[in-house]
Amino acid sequence: MMPTPERTVDVPQDFEALKAVILERKAQLPKRLKQVAAYSLDNPDEIAFGTAASIATSADVQPSTLVRFAQHFGFEGFSSLQQIFRARLRERTPGYEERLKALSQNEHSKLESGSIFNGFVAAAHRSLDNVATSVDPEAFERAVDILAKADTIYLIAKRRSYPISSYMAYAFGKLKVKYQHVGTAAGIDDDMLAMATKQDAAFAVSFSPYASESASQARSLASRRVPVVSLTDSAFSPLAESSKVWFELVEADHAGFRSLSASMAFAMALTVAIAEKRQRLADGGGPIE
Amino acid sequence: MMPTPERTVDVPQDFEALKAVILERKAQLPKRLKQVAAYSLDNPDEIAFGTAASIATSADVQPSTLVRFAQHFGFEGFSSLQQIFRARLRERTPGYEERLKALSQNEHSKLESGSIFNGFVAAAHRSLDNVATSVDPEAFERAVDILAKADTIYLIAKRRSYPISSYMAYAFGKLKVKYQHVGTAAGIDDDMLAMATKQDAAFAVSFSPYASESASQARSLASRRVPVVSLTDSAFSPLAESSKVWFELVEADHAGFRSLSASMAFAMALTVAIAEKRQRLADGGGPIE
DNA sequence: GTCGGGGTAGAATGGACGTTCCATTTTCCC
DNA sequence: GGGAAAATGGAACGTCCATTCTACCCCGAC
Known part of the structure; x- marks a missing residue:
């Protein structure tokens, strides 16, 4: 035995x-x-x-x-x-609902601002969770493809979406990706966009209530066959119809203030994916393959 | 019976x-x-x-x-x-590690960009988790207090931090909180800050590598007794020494690109908490109590 | 002081549980 | 195609389980 x-x-x-x-x-x-x-x-x-x-x-x-x-x-x-x-x-690590519930039971009772803080963290978590499942990887791939092939990327975003495009502008700068940030100084935007060609592409972000400018700028670009990729929060967004690829991203909110975390994570992923693909296109763009 | x-x-x-x-x-x-x-x-x-x-x-x-x-x-x-x-x-909702693991097993194998996307979502989750425990509610309360009492809030942020202050600028505008956004057009920044008084306050954001301008601007304000609240990523940040209240917030990163989700959630919470406190000060600022 | 009733401890009970064992079937190698 | 070894189904077994039951205790009311 x-x-x-x-x-x-x-x-x-x-x-x-x-x-x-x-x-x-x-x-x-x-x-x-x-x-x-x-x-x-x-x-x-x-x-x-x-x-x-x-x-x-x-x-x-x-x-x-x-x-x-x-x-x-x-x-x-x-x-x-x-x-x-x-x-x-x-x-199993508890879900963040529980973690935050535990947190709010400790801190919230002590200080009123604590609940506001926890609320926003919770909303951000929810948003991220949502985006993880709602973004179609194939669409993402197509978007990366379009933008990586573009000569110059035009970033279109106003108001609440502006922080997102301004991050992308910063990151594109660091990553040496040619871009134009539309929406900075009023007036010259349309002149800037008028220079866009089929070789370029645009990335537009707009959430309800939609800035009418962003929509019309996207429409104008689309009519001149400049490919547009967009990020918005509804299938009925005016951006959707002008876009080759578009993403619906619904941010969770706390007390009516919508999170930006999911949009931000999306933007970062898109930015890095574009830069990475450009790198590969540049390396492999030669004779081989 | x-x-x-x-x-x-x-x-x-x-x-x-x-x-x-x-x-x-x-x-x-x-x-x-x-x-x-x-x-x-x-x-x-x-x-x-x-x-x-x-x-x-x-x-x-x-x-x-x-x-x-x-x-x-x-x-x-x-x-x-x-x-x-x-x-x-x-x-119990599974921890996001598990969710993302499950997700990446499905999607990642199909498309390479999927892993980039999931990576950023995961980093954002981690950041949020971290911020939820690392921010001291009492410090937060003090920060809200300082900024709510300020006449004008000066927002100081460059480069990677700029999206955060630009969100706050947008939100403050909506919430009718007087602010000045420093860091937009080069040159006039210092003139703008020169007008700040003890009745005002500043909120500065800077992550390593620190923009030297932001640090010197904060120092200058502090020397003139303008209260400064700051958000940074290290106790050794040059901002910390100039600040009445400061927050250390370490963002998680994916492939070296740091998330902004936690900073963003923090900024939103701070913004709304300030606005809410102002409301209360205005209402209760009268004869009663 | 004792009577009554809710509260409790602990033994009794019947059923379900995980496990084991063995007869039967399947698989694979010679 | 025959035979041994592995795999399987299903019944049998002993244990432990949740529950019930009953006797006892505590504590307030009269």
């Missing part, structure tokens, strides 16, 4: 390790065990809370298969494997 | 509701049940995962007390109360 104690050393001790091991050995697992492997990674919460019997039914295997599965990975039985799944829920 | 069905209507169905009910009735609970109430709110995870026996030991009561506790709140038995605690963990 083989002594058991030494086996315990390489048993996964946390969920990530377990997941890695399962994934690694999944292919070589027998049919039923593979079934359990798939189920366990797809429904970790069920494993954490369910009973062997209920999980077995749900995964369409026998309870004994669960035990064998656990033992295959070095656990003593199903129960000890289940501990890993429970620990995962215990230790 | 009283029919049971109607009792089920006011049984708490989620953790928040349960918590509220427990808190509400806690004071009037018998000794042992109060003990359980305290334990359950302090160790919700234990309730979720433990067995009645283990929880009873840990809370230093009898298992039967747990059952009575559950029944006191309208549950059929301890197990159904436990479901509430389990659901709480199940439905």
Whole structure:
């Protein structure tokens, strides 16, 4: 009989390790065990809370298969494997709602401004969460493509959107990407835009209530076949119709003041992605490929 | 005998509701049940995962007390109360690390720009998390106080910080707070600042590498007893020494590009808090109180 | 002082749980 | 195609669980 104690050393001790091991050995697992492997990674919460019997039914295997599965990975039985799944829920970093709730319970009661501060942080978190799922990566790729190929990038933004374009202007400067910042000094904007050609491109940002200037400038550029990429907050935005690619980005708000965090993160990502693509186009733009 | 069905209507169905009910009735609970109430709110995870026996030991009561506790709140038995605690963990919004990990597993492999995008969103989240804990609410309160009492607020920011002050300028305009935006057109800045008096105040933003102008402007204002509030990224910032209140805010970065999300959220909160305090000062500034 | 009733502890109970075992089926190698 | 080894299904088992029940205790009312 083989002594058991030494086996315990390489048993996964946390969920990530377990997941890695399962994934690694999944292919070589027998049919039923593979079934359990798939189920366990797809429904970790069920494993954490369910009973062997209920999980077995749900995964369409026998309870004994669960035990064998656990033992295959070095656990003593199903129960000890289940501990890993429970620990995962215990230790999971709490959602920011909870973190901020905890925060506001501590600080907010002390000082009124604290709640304002927490409110904006929370709104920013929500916005970022939203943008992470709502931006279509393919559209993003197309936008990067258009702007990376442009000779000069025209940045169009007024009022609330202006901080975004001014960041991009700063970053483009650092990254040596040719740009024109439209919206700075009134009057010369249209003259500036009149010089744009098909070889250029524009990036326009406008949120409701839409600045009519931005819309008409975008329209004018589009009519002269200058490609326009835009960032706005609604499909009905006047910018959308003039744009080759456009992104809908709804910022969360606190007390009616909309966050800019998601737009900012988007702008940074776009800026860096453009610069990076330019780099590659410049390097690979020669004879090869 | 009283029919049971109607009792089920006011049984708490989620953790928040349960918590509220427990808190509400806690004071009037018998000794042992109060003990359980305290334990359950302090160790919700234990309730979720433990067995009645283990929880009873840990809370230093009898298992039967747990059952009575559950029944006191309208549950059929301890197990159904436990479901509430389990659901709480199940439905807890996952940490954004997990969300983004999941996201990047889907999208990133498809498109390279996706990873840039996700990276910036993640950096922004991290920044926000950091700022939520690092900003001292009392310092924030003092900053609000100084700036709310100022006649004119001078906004000082260059380069990377400029988008932040330009947002504040926009918002102050909307909120009818008198301000001067320093850093727009070169040359007239110092003339503008020369007009500042003790009745005014300044808000300066500068991150490393610090713009020497911003530092010297802040120093000049401070020497003339114009109160300065500043936002910077290090205790060694030249701004700190000139400031009555200053905030250290370290932004997370992705690929070397620092986020602006936390600074932006901070700026928004400060702006709105100032405006709100001004409102109150104006209203309550009269005879009463 | 004792009576009554809510509160509690702890043993009793019945059911469900994880696990084990073995007969059967499947897989793969000779 | 036969046979051994691995994999599987399903029943059996002993344990531990949540719950119930009953006796006891405490504490205020009369």
